[in-house]
Amino acid sequence: MFDVLIYLFETYIHSAIEVFIDHDRLANDLFDIGFQKKDIYNALIWLKKLADYQIKSVFSVSVLSNPLPIRIYTEEELQRLNVDCQGFLLFLEHLQVLNIETREIVIERIMALEIQKINIEELKWVVLMVLFNIPSCEDAYNKLEHLLFNVSNSSILH
Template sequence: MFDVLMYLFENYVHSEVEVMMDHEQLTDELTRAGFRHEEIFKALAWLERLAALQENGEQPFLVNVPQQSIRIFTPEEMLRLDTQCRGFLLFLEQIQVLSGETREMTIDRLMDLEQQSISLEDLKWVVLMVLFNVPGQENAYAKMENLLFEEPGEHLH
């Protein structure tokens, strides 16, 4: 499923191609690209749930997340998000790429992936997808994009 999400993001969103397709057209194109129907439907459902999070505020945890809150991870989250991933999420909050709300949206979307453990690279892409889908997050998206694509060794410490 994650490969389908990456394909969609890179070919439609990240490349700034304006394409309005219905599910059938998109499914046909993804099938031609070599993806299985089951994975396509899961990826499209994942994207719909992401849109529902920001459009409807349907998740109660997204309401009034305090500015200086400390996130305590559940045992399941700790199993799937290693120390490096959890530390990176904290780092993104500290540099104001993620707010409490976008952090929770990111964690929600990460936990909905069908992977036993989430790599740091996968986490970065999910953050980018979340920020892209939340209105008013253009600066945070640009910062995250720079973090994702920067070459190792660009920063002096």
């Protein structure tokens, strides 16, 4: 399922193609490419639930004045998110790429994946997909994209 999400994000969503996609045709195309029907179906449901966040709330990306509360993870979340992933989420909060609301959406979307243990790379993709999807998070998305893909050699520590 995660491979389908990444393929869709890179091919359709991130490339800014403004097309209305017929889900049946898309599912058939993905099946023809070689993805399993169950993975396609689950990925489309995952994206639909992510899209629901566009409708439910208006998010504020500012957390400047309040100190960030500590997130206590449930046992199930701890099984999926190792210490590195938890640290990365905290790092993104301190950089103000994520706020409390977007962090919770990221965690909720991770828990909806069919992956038992999330690695950092998978987490980065989920964060990108969430920020891309929330209308008020364009700046946070751009900041994360720059952080992940435009690292200059001068910032490498020796």
